[in-house]
Amino acid sequence: MSLLAKRSIVKEDKSNIITLGAIAKEEKKKDPEVVNATIGMLYDENEKLFAYKSVDKALSLLSIDEKYAYGSTPGSKDFHDAVKSWVFREYYDDFKDISEVMATPGGTGALSNTFANYLNENDKALLPSYMWGNYKQVLYENHQDFMTYNLFNDKGGLDLVSIKECMLKLKKEQGRILLVVNDPCHNPTGYSMTSDEWVSLIDLINEISYDGTPVVLLHDMAYIDYSKEGFEFTRKNMKLYKKLNNNAMVIMAFSGSKTLALYGIRIGAQVAVSNSKENLIDFNKANKFSSRSKWSNTTNLGMNLVVKVFKDKELRKSFEEELKLSRETLIKRANVFLEESKKCGLKTLPFDCGFFVTIPCENPDKVYEYLVNKKVHIIPMGKVVRVTISAIPVEVCKRLPKLIKEAIDSLN
Numbered sequence: 001m002s003l004l005a006k007r008s009i010v011k012e013d014k015s016n017i018i019t020l021g022a023i024a025k026e027e028k029k030k031d032p033e034v035v036n037a038t039i040g041m042l043y044d045e046n047e048k049l050f051a052y053k054s055v056d057k058a059l060s061l062l063s064i065d066e067k068y069a070y071g072s073t074p075g076s077k078d079f080h081d082a083v084k085s086w087v088f089r090e091y092y093d094d095f096k097d098i099s100e101v102m103a104t105p106g107g108t109g110a111l112s113n114t115f116a117n118y119l120n121e122n123d124k125a126l127l128p129s130y131m132w133g134n135y136k137q138v139l140y141e142n143h144q145d146f147m148t149y150n151l152f153n154d155k156g157g158l159d160l161v162s163i164k165e166c167m168l169k170l171k172k173e174q175g176r177i178l179l180v181v182n183d184p185c186h187n188p189t190g191y192s193m194t195s196d197e198w199v200s201l202i203d204l205i206n207e208i209s210y211d212g213t214p215v216v217l218l219h220d221m222a223y224i225d226y227s228k229e230g231f232e233f234t235r236k237n238m239k240l241y242k243k244l245n246n247n248a249m250v251i252m253a254f255s256g257s258k259t260l261a262l263y264g265i266r267i268g269a270q271v272a273v274s275n276s277k278e279n280l281i282d283f284n285k286a287n288k289f290s291s292r293s294k295w296s297n298t299t300n301l302g303m304n305l306v307v308k309v310f311k312d313k314e315l316r317k318s319f320e321e322e323l324k325l326s327r328e329t330l331i332k333r334a335n336v337f338l339e340e341s342k343k344c345g346l347k348t349l350p351f352d353c354g355f356f357v358t359i360p361c362e363n364p365d366k367v368y369e370y371l372v373n374k375k376v377h378i379i380p381m382g383k384v385v386r387v388t389i390s391a392i393p394v395e396v397c398k399r400l401p402k403l404i405k406e407a408i409d410s411l412n
């Protein structure tokens with residue numbers, strides 16, 4: 001008999017990404033020819049983990065206290081202001097008094113707190129049909145569940161009809177809604193919502209919450225700084241948050257892992273926006289409690305790095321220039337991958353930008369096996385395989401589509 005409690009017996013980390021990523025890493029260590037297109041981190045054209053020089057410089061400037069002392073549970077005022085100045089950028093003045101920040105270990109911590117505090121036990125979060133699988137585990141850990149909306153309509157755009165149907169169903173079943181969107185550069189597809197889709201989504205949330213039904217939009221913005229449209233476009237969409245009525249609010253999940261390439265440092269934040277002071281006070285109270293109970297406080301080193309990079313004028317400027325280069329690299333890799341896919345007739349799901357390209361297929365596990373035999377590691381998930389273009393050089397992006405097409409065709 002297992003000593004585990006009832007709900008824990010079924011716990012098993014089903015994340016292909018971590019397990020298969022570790023295998024790929026080991027294989028690559030043994031043989032440099034192996035292609036590791038598994039884990040969502042940025043690698044340079046020489047297949048070395050990419051680090052931002054400005055972030056590294058900021059690290060060298062931190063004092064002993066700034067690195068090793070305990071931080072506060074919600075994070076310092078400086079950290080809050082640094083995150084707001086980055087997330088809202090030119091709209092900082094519009095948002096600084098109607099937003100609150102809570103430090104978390106990565107975007108994952110932000111997701112965990114948000115699920116914990118805006119859904120009751122056994123309630124369902126509304127997740128996209130293609131998704132980063134860890135949402136489900138975080139929900140299970142919180143004694144919660146999920147329902148999925150269809151991500152794409154038949155035109156390859158956001159399926160707002162499905163989102164509305166699911167929202168109405170959840171409204172009826174549980175009287176509250178927590179909707180997750182991962183935008184831009186959605187993981188795993190690389191889809192980004194259009195401005196019109198953002199307008200319609202915010203209108204829909206207002207419509208559904210108008211009668212007092214609580215609706216929380218959890219905006220997972222992990223990849224926001226890699227949008228090919230650049231900072232201005234993504235921040236302009238945020239302006240729509242000001243239109244939400246007081247029964248609805250937005251909580252953004254900011255990821256220092258992705259924006260600053262600080263994956264292992266574990267720094268992120270929840271950023272809540274609401275016109276209602278009461279909503280913001282509640283946000284601070286409940287999420288501070290959750291943070292204190294789960295991880296006590298977030299890494300001081302991570303928080304102070306964020307402050308240094310975002311608040312020091314020179315460092316911020318050089319970081320922005322480096323980010324721009326990363327975006328350009330990703331765009332180049334994506335363009336090559338998509339061009340070659342087109343040439344060989346390999347279909348991909350709707351893609352705009354970001355770390356991943358996803359290919360629909362009937363037997364993803366078999367495609368995975370075929371490719372491993374050719375020294376290529378990707379991630380099979382559901383009815384797709386995901387290729388992490390952030391981790392592979394342009395030259396590999398050029399030859400991979402044909403190989404994946406071969407793999408799929410060999411199984412037909």
Ligand SMILES: Cc1ncc(COP(=O)(O)O)c(C=O)c1O
Pocket residue numbers: 040105106107108109132182187220222254255256257258263267268
């Ligand atoms: C869509 C998405 N959201 C959130 C995260 C969380 O990342 P972290 O906790 O490292 O910030 C990831 C990481 O891969 C992700 O892909």
